[in-house]
Amino acid sequence: MRILSGIQPSGVLHIGNYFGxxxxxxxxxxxxxxxxxxxxxxxxxxxxxxxxLSENSLRV
Structure with a gap:
């Protein structure tokens, strides 16, 4: 199986991003x-x- 997914770096990572x-x-x-x-x-x-945006992208 192949899986493709992405995340939008619109804010600082938080616990919801981790579990979601x-x-x-x-x-x-x-x-x-x-x-x-x-x-x-x-x-x-x-x-x-x-x-x-640049900082958030690097943090992800």
């Missing part, structure tokens, strides 16, 4: 081939500060 995306992503690696991405351009719809 990160932990399941780690578990899914056991199921097959996985690909994950950071959806930077999607974050532009809610975050207008380029510096904050």
């Amino acid at each position: 995306m990160m932990r399941p992503a780690i578990e899914l690696q056991k199921e097959g081939e996985t690909f994950y991405f950071i959806a930077d351009y999607h974050a532009l719809t809610s975050l207008r500060d380029p510096k904050a």
